[in-house]
Amino acid sequence: MKKIASLLSLFAAAAALAGSSPVRLINPLMGTDSTGGFSHGNEYPAIALPFPMNTWAPYTEPQRDSFFYQYASDKLRGIRQTHQPSPWIGDYAQFSLMPVSGKLVVTDADRASAFSHTNETVQPSYYGVQLDTWNAKAEVTPTERAARFRFTFNGDGDSYVILDEFDKGASVQIIPAENKITGFVRYHCGDVPNLYSSNYFVIVFDRPFTAHGVWSAANDIQAGVDSLSSDKQLGAYLQFKTDKKQVVGCKVASSFISTEQAQQNLDKEIGDANFDTIRSRAEARWNEMLGRAQVEGGSDEQQRTFYSCLYRCILFPHKFYELDGQGKSVYFSPYDGRVHDGVLYTDSGFWDTFRAAQPLYNLLYPEVNAEILQGVVNAGAQSGWLPAWASPGHRECMVGNNSFSLLADGWVKGVRSFDPNQAVDQMIHDANNSGPISTIGRDGAKYFRDSGYLPYSPVKGETSFHEATAKTLEFAYDDFCLAKLANSIGRQADARVFARRAMNWTNVFDPKIGFVRERKVDGSWVEPFYPNQWGGGFTEGCSWHWTWCVFHDIPGLMQAMGGQPAFADKLDAVFTAPTDVRPGSYGGMIHEMTEMVAADMGQYAHGNEPIQHMLYLYDYAGQPWKAQSRIRWAMGKLYAPTPDGYCGDEDNGQTSAWYVFSALGFYPVCPGDDHYLIGVPLFDRATITTGQGKSFVITAQNNGPLKPYIQDATLNGETFNRTYLSHDELLRGGELGFRMTSAPNYKWAVGPDSCPRSALARLNDELAKAAADKK
Numbered sequence: 001m002k003k004i005a006s007l008l009s010l011f012a013a014a015a016a017l018a019g020s021s022p023v024r025l026i027n028p029l030m031g032t033d034s035t036g037g038f039s040h041g042n043e044y045p046a047i048a049l050p051f052p053m054n055t056w057a058p059y060t061e062p063q064r065d066s067f068f069y070q071y072a073s074d075k076l077r078g079i080r081q082t083h084q085p086s087p088w089i090g091d092y093a094q095f096s097l098m099p100v101s102g103k104l105v106v107t108d109a110d111r112a113s114a115f116s117h118t119n120e121t122v123q124p125s126y127y128g129v130q131l132d133t134w135n136a137k138a139e140v141t142p143t144e145r146a147a148r149f150r151f152t153f154n155g156d157g158d159s160y161v162i163l164d165e166f167d168k169g170a171s172v173q174i175i176p177a178e179n180k181i182t183g184f185v186r187y188h189c190g191d192v193p194n195l196y197s198s199n200y201f202v203i204v205f206d207r208p209f210t211a212h213g214v215w216s217a218a219n220d221i222q223a224g225v226d227s228l229s230s231d232k233q234l235g236a237y238l239q240f241k242t243d244k245k246q247v248v249g250c251k252v253a254s255s256f257i258s259t260e261q262a263q264q265n266l267d268k269e270i271g272d273a274n275f276d277t278i279r280s281r282a283e284a285r286w287n288e289m290l291g292r293a294q295v296e297g298g299s300d301e302q303q304r305t306f307y308s309c310l311y312r313c314i315l316f317p318h319k320f321y322e323l324d325g326q327g328k329s330v331y332f333s334p335y336d337g338r339v340h341d342g343v344l345y346t347d348s349g350f351w352d353t354f355r356a357a358q359p360l361y362n363l364l365y366p367e368v369n370a371e372i373l374q375g376v377v378n379a380g381a382q383s384g385w386l387p388a389w390a391s392p393g394h395r396e397c398m399v400g401n402n403s404f405s406l407l408a409d410g411w412v413k414g415v416r417s418f419d420p421n422q423a424v425d426q427m428i429h430d431a432n433n434s435g436p437i438s439t440i441g442r443d444g445a446k447y448f449r450d451s452g453y454l455p456y457s458p459v460k461g462e463t464s465f466h467e468a469t470a471k472t473l474e475f476a477y478d479d480f481c482l483a484k485l486a487n488s489i490g491r492q493a494d495a496r497v498f499a500r501r502a503m504n505w506t507n508v509f510d511p512k513i514g515f516v517r518e519r520k521v522d523g524s525w526v527e528p529f530y531p532n533q534w535g536g537g538f539t540e541g542c543s544w545h546w547t548w549c550v551f552h553d554i555p556g557l558m559q560a561m562g563g564q565p566a567f568a569d570k571l572d573a574v575f576t577a578p579t580d581v582r583p584g585s586y587g588g589m590i591h592e593m594t595e596m597v598a599a600d601m602g603q604y605a606h607g608n609e610p611i612q613h614m615l616y617l618y619d620y621a622g623q624p625w626k627a628q629s630r631i632r633w634a635m636g637k638l639y640a641p642t643p644d645g646y647c648g649d650e651d652n653g654q655t656s657a658w659y660v661f662s663a664l665g666f667y668p669v670c671p672g673d674d675h676y677l678i679g680v681p682l683f684d685r686a687t688i689t690t691g692q693g694k695s696f697v698i699t700a701q702n703n704g705p706l707k708p709y710i711q712d713a714t715l716n717g718e719t720f721n722r723t724y725l726s727h728d729e730l731l732r733g734g735e736l737g738f739r740m741t742s743a744p745n746y747k748w749a750v751g752p753d754s755c756p757r758s759a760l761a762r763l764n765d766e767l768a769k770a771a772a773d774k775k
Helices: 002-018 259-269 275-290 300-313 357-364 366-383 403-412 420-432 445-451 468-488 492-508 551-560 564-576 591-599 614-619 624-638 654-664 727-732 759-774
Strands: 055-059 078-082 095-101 120-123 126-131 136-142 146-153 157-164 170-175 180-185 199-205 211-216 220-223 227-230 234-242 246-255 293-296 329-332 339-341 675-678 685-689 695-701 709-715 724-726 734-741
Touching: 055 126, 055 136, 095 136, 095 146, 095 199, 095 246, 126 275, 136 275, 146 157, 146 259, 146 275, 157 246, 170 211, 170 234, 180 234, 180 259, 199 259, 211 227, 227 234, 234 246, 246 259, 275 300, 293 300, 293 654, 300 654, 357 366, 357 403, 357 654, 357 685, 357 727, 366 403, 366 420, 403 420, 403 468, 420 445, 420 468, 420 492, 445 468, 445 492, 468 492, 468 551, 468 759, 492 551, 492 759, 551 564, 551 759, 564 614, 564 624, 614 624, 614 675, 624 654, 624 675, 624 709, 654 685, 675 727, 695 727, 724 727
Parallel strands: 695 734
Antiparallel strands: 055 078, 078 095, 095 157, 120 126, 126 136, 136 146, 146 246, 157 234, 170 180, 170 227, 180 199, 199 246, 211 220, 211 234, 293 685, 329 339, 675 724, 685 695, 709 734
16 A cells, blocks of 8 residues: 555656646756865856846855855855856856845855755745844845845844955945945956956845945945945945844846946846746746756656756856847957947857757757857957857867857758858868967867877977867867858868868777877877876876767767777777776876766766767667667766756756757767767657747657667657657657667667768768769
């Protein structure tokens, strides 16, 4: 009877979940139980709309700590406006608000309040927390560029709201007659470009304050003073005479252009709307965006994980544009220091997101990606270089010309918001030149162009480029993307040049051992070779991870390894190899190494991006059943809707996008190509509303946790016996139906035509045909 009752309760919970609002299924605390030494996501609870300009978040740590929300902490210092894409990049342009009562305290250490997660409500559209020290409640609900706050003081006596503008340059002006505070902040971490400007803000309170003042970092409180400017930390305070359960509300907006524009943002996005109205609007916006991927069946935990991951996918990149008085899009450019008409996005590392997050936008949110890609081209025009890691301008982080992938993938999937000839010209420029920092243009461009690879040597004095083998692989793929876009718009001569360069991956692949490896400038291999040695020629990984990074020519890689059986054996060896690392040039364990060892999946390091597509390569090996079982295994083992729910850095939506695609049942192994590889659907039914408004449904009959294998499949009622889908098939709408089973089907989709041909080979066929047609 207990088992029956338990099953009935599970069925009831699942039924209730199916009818729930998707935004209520999300746990923004997923991934927040992290430290610099071990990441479970490295996230903070982001209270925001999809693709916002501003995000709001509680913070528990001192203002300069980029790991600013620690789930294990029991003290809270305020609710901040944040733009931080990653703790490794850091924040900029932030400020915070915090209520206190009974006595005036202003610094973040003095005003920090005890709190409990049991008295914390966290949703994308709303955050509320009981502050035990001050017997007060703080709440916030967002718009794209503004927010509504509500502070409830539960005791008698004087109460205060503290504004903290952090440091590195700030100004504040209190206007009592208008219940208003204005000012700007210039705080930033790391190598934010010098052209980065100020974040101007306007805060309007719903009721008058009885007293006010300003303060500075040395705890210097200046009562009655209306304004202050400094290059040190500063802030302001407002005093309210409150009775028990008295509410003090305010509305806040900001701008990267001017105080006047901040006021326009406030008027447009909030106006006279109250807190509950803004919260309702925010929830409706989330449900509309989340509803483009509706899932049914599965467990409560799986649905919560799915929507928590989808939420993370669409928080970045951030808008960096605003609407002027006529409703026209305008933005301050951190690339040339001027205000322009048009759109710009920022706060995202394309090294991470080109793999799955950006392709997800092309499928579900093409209208957003149209703006993102126009912004990429705008950044190239204003700085002379296409962005790779922006926050808010060019940042020196990671490798590769990753914007090439974004532009090619968008174009082949129907995004037409940018001038493709301008984009190709910019791509050719960046491919042939080294930039002012290593992450824009191409580090070692001349060597790569002349030799077909970047050399690496651990010997001091010999010609060497940092992470050279990883860069060679990425540049080869980037050149495929360039060639793909050039061919798509009739520039075959350019396409042929870069299609040839796309084969440069072969120059760092050693067929004798079946691994990519570091190569010296004289062509010799670096010895000794250890496939588990990190660093050196590799970026945050080793040869076990980077060998598979030939997205555009997987069949070519398979042939170089000796064919299907050898390729399958090498894939298996990733999981049977010892889970050990050689720190190599890192000199010691870094958190990515520690996380791989903790996952205990051999050399499979899902917590970092280079290997995340690898499970799908079993489709090319003629063993799709292994892809199916291992993908289900990874989803169940490595993700959960909990504070420790990720297996490494989440990285601007990429690790989440892997889960979203994988749960739907397919994955974009080669962005820039229009094919997706089939994995295994997690849910009984998933309905995708594509950018063209049509529905594509994926069903899984006889599904369950012990049935990870595909028995057979149909597409729109016809037998489906292949391991790939095209983007056009998804856009046309229809139904892909699977029957699931508990045992592998060794005959489904294993034929020579079951997988797509090499994306590079198909491009070369198109170029050959174009040449023949000219004769």
